[in-house]
Amino acid sequence: xxxxxxxVLSALLxxxxxxxxxxxxxxxxxxxxxxxxxxxxxxxxxxxxxxTGNEDGQVFALVVMVxxxxxVVVGLGLIVAMYRRRLALNVDDMxxxxx
Amino acid sequence: xxxxxxxxxxxxxxxxxxxxxxxxxxxxxVLALVVHLVSLAGLFLILYAQFVAAVQIVVYAGAVMxxxxxxxxxVGGAEEPLWEPIPGQRxxxxxLAVALFIELSIAVLGTGLQAIDSxxxxxxxxxxxPAQIGELFLExxxxxxxxASVLLLIAAVGAxxxxxxxxxxxxxx
Numbered sequence: 001x002x003x004x005x006x007x008v009l010s011a012l013l014x015x016x017x018x019x020x021x022x023x024x025x026x027x028x029x030x031x032x033x034x035x036x037x038x039x040x041x042x043x044x045x046x047x048x049x050x051x052t053g054n055e056d057g058q059v060f061a062l063v064v065m066v067x068x069x070x071x072v073v074v075g076l077g078l079i080v081a082m083y084r085r086r087l088a089l090n091v092d093d094m095x096x097x098x099x
Numbered sequence: 100x101x102x103x104x105x106x107x108x109x110x111x112x113x114x115x116x117x118x119x120x121x122x123x124x125x126x127x128x129v130l131a132l133v134v135h136l137v138s139l140a141g142l143f144l145i146l147y148a149q150f151v152a153a154v155q156i157v158v159y160a161g162a163v164m165x166x167x168x169x170x171x172x173x174v175g176g177a178e179e180p181l182w183e184p185i186p187g188q189r190x191x192x193x194x195l196a197v198a199l200f201i202e203l204s205i206a207v208l209g210t211g212l213q214a215i216d217s218x219x220x221x222x223x224x225x226x227x228x229p230a231q232i233g234e235l236f237l238e239x240x241x242x243x244x245x246x247a248s249v250l251l252l253i254a255a256v257g258a259x260x261x262x263x264x265x266x267x268x269x270x271x272x
Contacts, residue, residue, distance in 0.1 A: 001101055001102060001105045001145070001218065002215070002216045002217060002218060003215050003216075003217070003218070003219060004207065004208060004215050004216055005105065005109075006142070006146070007207040007208075007215070008204055008207060008208070009109050009112070009113070009142075011200055011203035011204050011207060012113060012200055013112060013113065013116050014199070014200075014203065015196045015197065015199045015200035015203065016113070016116040016117060016119075016120065016196065017116070018195070018196050018199055019120060019192055019193055019195070019196030020119060020120030022188070022192035022195060022196065023120060023188070023189065023192045023193070024120060026125055028125045028128075028129075028167070028170065028171060028174065029119070029120070029125055029128050031167075032119050032125075032128055032129065032132050032167070033119065033120060035132060036116050036119060036132070036135070039135070039136065039139055042139075042151075043139060043142060043143075046143055046146045046148045046151060047146060049146070049148065050146040050147055050148075050219045050222075051215065051217075051219040052219070052220075053219060053220040053222055053226075055226065055227060055231055055232065055235055056235070058148050058150070058151050058227055058232060059232060059235050059236060059240050059243070061148070061151050062150075062151060062154060062232070062236075063243055063247055065151075065154060065155070065158065065159065066247040066250065066251060067250070068159075068163075069158070069163060069251065069254070070250055070251060070253075070254035071254075072163050072166065072167070073166070073254045073255065073257070073258045074254055074257050074258060074261065076166060076167070076170045076258070076262075077257065077258035077259075077260075077261035077262040078261055079170060079174060080170060080173065080174070080261070080262040081261050081262055083173065083174045084262075084264075089174060092184045
């Protein structure tokens with residue numbers, strides 16, 4: 001398979017993630033859509049790593065996974081804190097920085 | 100053979116991604132994301148990234164998704180309200196996503212990069228194996244490796260601070 005197939009698939013997955021972030025209003029689903037976008041980036045990194053025959057892209061993809069894990073942990077912590085304070089889990093209601 | 104595997108993985112990944120944003124219940128969205136991640140791991144295998152594919156399955160589809168499932172079960176499946184703060188958001192947002200896809204495709208396909216329409220060079224057997232990745236991490240990318248460990252530690256502490264019970268609030272936080 002040529003590398004451009006992977007790149008177009010990666011663009012498609014990234015656009016899907018962007019659409020999800022714009023449409024959905026539950027913070028949990030928005031975090032899931034962020035995961036979609038990060039994974040699309042990972043796919044592009046690995047495709048370029050394959051096309052250049054260089055493993056640096058794979059190391060970069062692993063670092064992206066670490067960053068994604070950190071983002072998940074902090075985001076889910078925020079969601080749990082919102083739920084504990086009995087705030088509605090709707091990003092449109094979160095308009096002020098002060099809870 | 101590779102084409103069949105690619106299209107199977109691509110359909111799984113795309114179907115999972117669309118299910119994530121289309122399903123109303125957040126719990127089902129999490130399960131759809133697991134399908135997406137496992138399909139992507141198959142694509143990673145075709146790209147000779149064995150170690151990354153294994154990490155994707157074990158860490159992502161395993162550990163991170165279990166965290167999501169716990170939080171989705173904890174906060175419950177709240178239905179999203181139909182009220183839209185921005186008029187027409189439901190129709191403009193998909194248009195923006197499609198426009199972004201077209202723009203990215205033009206940028207990718209119209210690029211002057213060489214060998215983008217070929218499969219890439221022939222690789223030796225150890226490409227992407229844990230031994231090679233580990234050697235790169237511990238020699239060339241040692242600083243990135245250490246920074247990643249510090250970042251994970253900070254994120255863990257931050258999650259405990261954010262989600263932990265507060266002692267000063269009488270109702271349990």
